[in-house]
Amino acid sequence: MKFGIDRLLADPGLRAPLKGKRVALLAHPASVTANLIHSLDALAACDDLNITAAFGPQHGLRGDKQDNMMESPDYTDPVHGIPVFSLYGEVRRPTGQSMGTFDVLLVDLQDLGCRIYTFITTLLYVLEAAADHGKEVWVLDRPNPAGRPVEGLVLRSGWESFVGAGPMPMRHGLTLGELGLWFVERMKRDVAYRVIEMDGYKPDAPPGYGWPLEERIWINPSPNAPNLTMARAYAGTVMLEGTTLSEGRGTTRPLELFGAPDIDAKAVLGEMHSLAPGWLKGCALRHCWFEPTFHKHTSRLCNGLQIHAEGAFYDHEAFKPWRLQALAFKAIRHLYPDYPLWRDFPYEYEFGKLAIDVINGGPSLREWVDDAAAMPEDLDALTLSDERAWAEERLPYLRYP
Numbered sequence: 001m002k003f004g005i006d007r008l009l010a011d012p013g014l015r016a017p018l019k020g021k022r023v024a025l026l027a028h029p030a031s032v033t034a035n036l037i038h039s040l041d042a043l044a045a046c047d048d049l050n051i052t053a054a055f056g057p058q059h060g061l062r063g064d065k066q067d068n069m070m071e072s073p074d075y076t077d078p079v080h081g082i083p084v085f086s087l088y089g090e091v092r093r094p095t096g097q098s099m100g101t102f103d104v105l106l107v108d109l110q111d112l113g114c115r116i117y118t119f120i121t122t123l124l125y126v127l128e129a130a131a132d133h134g135k136e137v138w139v140l141d142r143p144n145p146a147g148r149p150v151e152g153l154v155l156r157s158g159w160e161s162f163v164g165a166g167p168m169p170m171r172h173g174l175t176l177g178e179l180g181l182w183f184v185e186r187m188k189r190d191v192a193y194r195v196i197e198m199d200g201y202k203p204d205a206p207p208g209y210g211w212p213l214e215e216r217i218w219i220n221p222s223p224n225a226p227n228l229t230m231a232r233a234y235a236g237t238v239m240l241e242g243t244t245l246s247e248g249r250g251t252t253r254p255l256e257l258f259g260a261p262d263i264d265a266k267a268v269l270g271e272m273h274s275l276a277p278g279w280l281k282g283c284a285l286r287h288c289w290f291e292p293t294f295h296k297h298t299s300r301l302c303n304g305l306q307i308h309a310e311g312a313f314y315d316h317e318a319f320k321p322w323r324l325q326a327l328a329f330k331a332i333r334h335l336y337p338d339y340p341l342w343r344d345f346p347y348e349y350e351f352g353k354l355a356i357d358v359i360n361g362g363p364s365l366r367e368w369v370d371d372a373a374a375m376p377e378d379l380d381a382l383t384l385s386d387e388r389a390w391a392e393e394r395l396p397y398l399r400y401p
Contacts, residue, residue, distance in 0.1 A: 001200030001212050004140030004177070005108050006034050008196050009042055015049060024053040024102035026087070026126065028119070029063035030110035030221035038062075039108045039140075044080050051082060053101035057109065057122045058088040059222045088118070092162060092349075093125040096133070104136040110221040111176045113146030113210070114235045115155065116359055118348070119221070121165040123176060124183050131191040138194045141177035141201075141399075145231035147210030148173040148203050150394075152235060152322040154386040155361025162348045164361045169390050170322050171235040174397065175201075181397040201400045209316040224254040232309040233283075236321030239365075242356030243329070244343050246302050250292030257288060258325075259304015261297055263332060263339075269305060271331035272324075276376035279327045282319030284308040326379060329369045342366065 008014050023043070025031075031039040040061070044051045054061055060072040061084055072086040085098040105126060109119045123139070130137045152170030160166065166186060174182065177195035184193050203210050211218075211228050218227055225231060230253075237255040240247035245263075248254040259265055266287050272280060286306045292298055305328070309319055332339055347355035357363045364382055368374045 001198060001202075001215055003034070003142050003198055003216075004196035005031070005039050005042070005142075007199055008106075008140055009033065009046065012048065014196060015046065018104055019048055021050065021103040022052040022101065023049055024055060024105045025051065026055040026057065026105060026107045026109065026122070027061055028057055028059060028109055028221055030219040031108040032219055034216070036217075036219075039106075040077070040080065043106070051080065053082050053098065054080075054084045055094065055098070055105070055126075056084060056086050056088070058118045060086070060088075063220070063223065087122050087125070092122070094129045099129055099133040099135060102135065104138060105130065106138050106140055107176070107180075108140040108142070109176055110142050110219070111144060111179075112221065112225060112231045112234050113144040113171060113173065114238060115152075115165070115168050115170050115172055115361070116163040116238050117222075117234075118162055119176070120179060121162050123180055124165045127180065127183050127187065127191055127193065128189075130193075131187065131189040136192040136194070137180070138196060139177040139180050140196045141175050141198050143198070143201060143208075143211050144173065144175050144203065145208075145211040145228055146171055146173070146235065147316060149317065149319075150387050150391050151320055151383075152387070153360060153362065153364055153383050154390060156364075159358070159361045161350050161358055163358060167361075169386055170238075170360070172390070172394070174394055175203075175399070178394075178397045178399055181399075182394065185397075195399065197399055203400055206316070224249055226252075226254065229308070229310045230255050232314075232319065233307045233321045236323070236325030237307070239322075239325050239329075239356065239359055242343055242347065242354065242359045243341050244296065245332075245341070246290075246292055246296045246304070248290065248292070248304075249295035250298060251290050253290075253306065257290060257304050257306040258328065259288075259290065259302040261300045261302055263303055263336070265303045265305050267335055268328060268331045271334055272327045275330060275334070276323070276327050279320055279323040279376065282309070282313075282315035282317070283324070284313035323376075323379070326365060326369065327376065330376075333369050333372075337372070341369070 248257040350358045
């Protein structure tokens with residue numbers, strides 16, 4: 001199979017419309033070719049392309065920042081001598097100055113298939129800027145490692161943010177190129193948009209179910225996205241960022257595990273099984289201990305659970321990471337009614353709102369957790385209609401069998 005970047009590099013005919021135009025690239029550390037050459041270096045080596053600028057999203061073009069709300073500066077690339085504009089620094093939307101450096105923007109970003117991953121919002125922002133400035137945007141498509149399944153509440157109106165680009169569920173089941181098609185349709189604005197599709201991509205095929213395990217190695221698209229297992233669990237574990245529980249930052253398995261010094265994880269797991277055993281299918285949950293070297297609970301021994309969405313334990317259709325993590329919150333609330341679960345701090349430039357609500361695109365999840373009378377079937381009642389509606393809405397934008 002070939003990713004979009006590899007098809008563009010291999011086929012002069014695909015590059016022909018770029019002849020005589022100024023070309024920019026939006027990329028990050030996982031933007032590499034099949035031969036592990038960074039896309040900027042590979043494109044700059046093409047004699048028929050004029051690369052005039054580059055853009056970096058959150059965490060930077062080459063991957064220089066570890067955590068959220070750690071901004072990257074603009075700079076001049078020391079190898080290619082072109083300006084590199086940060087879209088996670090002084091601005092998150094491209095400015096008129098940076099938009100004047102190119103005619104066509106190539107977007108080569110590895111996404112995780114989750115609404116909250118900020119590369120999605122960055123794509124929306126560059127599409128809006130392209131419409132304003134008469135520029136073209138091409139997405140060089142890559143796999144969605146979480147595959148086609150859909151899960152979670154749809155973002156509610158008024159809750160749009162840098163981690164919520166529009167009314168989609170947490171796990172959207174689209175590639176970045178397909179999402180761009182949906183954005184363009186929703187924008188109702190004139191923007192020249194093109195997807196360089198993958199060749200041979202089979203999103204429902206085992207064993208990768210969205211990621212070609214036997215053909216491409218995993219490169220971190222962000223510092224705490226170390227492997228495919230994390231990508232599969234992320235639609236649930238990302239909610240931990242809005243809580244006082246550690247999500248494993250400061251360990252070697254971030255966003256695959258969770259815990260805290262003051263919880264009994266075995267009791268939490270038992271309560272989860274009691275409340276909704278069906279929500280635990282498709283993976284294994286292992287009791288563990290860990291000590292973060294940075295971030296929450298630094299240098300404190302945490303009692304927790306690790307999610308193993310891999311190997312013989314993994315069932316692609318049965319695994320529901322968003323429900324699993326929501327169930328863990330509910331179990332903690334049952335066992336420790338007064339536990340200070342929700343973390344109150346500015347989250348991705350949103351002030352005056354609880355981070356857990358920003359992450360979920362509204363307060364419904366938190367309210368369900370905190371309502372002692374609310375049961376798993378009540379959350380399902382809220383969520384299933386959203387999931388069914390989205391599965392239908394996305395159909396026109398699917399580009400792979």
